[in-house]
Amino acid sequence: MSLKILQDTESWTWPENAAEKILAVLRDVQAPVSERLLAADLAGNSTVINDALADALLETASNQGPEDLRAQAAIALGPALEYAYLDDFEDPDDLPPISEETYHKIQETLQKLFMDSSVPKEVRRRTLEAAVRSPQDWHIEAIRTAYANPDDSWKLTAVFCMRFVRGFKDQILEALKSKNKDIHYEAVCAAGDSELEEAWLHISSLITSKKTEKSLLLAAIDAVSIIRPREAGLLLGDLIDHKDQDIVDAAYEAISMAEGFAEIDPD
Template identity: 55%
Template sequence: MDLKTLKDIPAWDWPDGTEKTIHAVLADRGAGESDRLLAAELAGDYAVINDDLADSLLDIVKEDKASDALRGQAAISLGPVLEEADVEGFDEPEDIPISEKTFIRIQESLQGLFRKPDVSKNVRRRILEASVRAPQDWHPDAIRKAYSDSDPDWRLTAVFCMRYIEGFESQILESLDNPDPDIHYEAICAAGNWEVDAAWPHISRILASDDADKPLLLAAMDALVTIRPEEAQDVLGAFTGSEDEDIAEAAYEAISMAEAILEAEEGEEDEEEDD
């Protein structure tokens, strides 16, 4: 099965041996740019990622002669497995698709590449965006420097990274008013992830707007779940009848998640009372 066919079907339906197909294209420097780009994208899927694919992705990030687009995609594809390994740990290594040794090697390599001045801006941006999925001590300073840069691309990367690295509430709130729609979107996501209550008036205005962009509306729904779960039913109920299936489904999911959060909080309060 070729890569273009794989892209068009769900990862859980990929046949056995798919990881070898992807790996062969990644490792072939003579393969076409579009093929290697697609292989790098597919390699990060949890259905196939393993030590061999992770090593191949890392090799591409290091590959000076590879295009910025390919190196950047390879870095981004390492992000999800870095996050999984960081969250779950290695107490039960058989549950993590990469080894702890590979995890550490990726982290060290990405940090080293990010600090190299001869690595292009776009590759360094993707390295930072991927590496923050498994937070390290060097990330806050890197994010602060990116946020203070006059280049809007670096500021976008910084606000994206604030979703994963805590301690940037004031910058998140400031970015809610940024006219750049991409930065605005990332600020909404970051505010939701860190439950920034001061962002609620801004988020509520988006949810009450008749002309909010769809991606921004969906992000605001997600943010509501963590910031004001008790208001989910009242605020999002009307969206469940939307003619847009994505919006209706997102509203149902957000309401369900909010109810689960409230139930969990009630359970914790009951346990504290029993103690």
């Protein structure tokens, strides 16, 4: 089975040797860059990620090579980091897909890569975006510095990172006013994940506006269900009859989640 077929197939149906196939392409320096890029992307999938693939991704991100390949290898490590961070290796019957040793190795390597100013910008950006999936103290200053950078690409990275690292309320609220669509989108996501009450009026207006683009509307749907779960059902009710099925599905899911949040926190 080729990597392209894996890409077009639900990961839960992948064959048992999928990880080996992905690893072989990722480590093959003679393979076309496009193939290795795809391998790096697939390697981060929770179905296949393991210590061997994580090591290969770290090597690819750290070694000299195409910038886009190094960047993709770095960001692919994010989901595994988050899984390990949330699980914390406490339940022997439900361990993360990577070992604790590999988990710490990823953290240390990503920090080293980010701190090295000689590393290409795109690699450093993706490194930080992956690293914050398992928050550490050094991330706070890194995010502040990135947000203060006049380069919008760094600001975009910073706002993305604010979804995972707390303490950036003012910056998120400011980013909600950004004319950069990507930054605005990430700010909506960050406001939801941070449960920013102050963002409610802005985000709820995105729900009711007929001009809100689909991707931004989907982000707003998720956000309102977290910020004010008891009011989300009423606000999202009209979207159940939306002509776009993706929006209908998102609205139903958000209403269900909001009901769950409201039960947990009745006040």
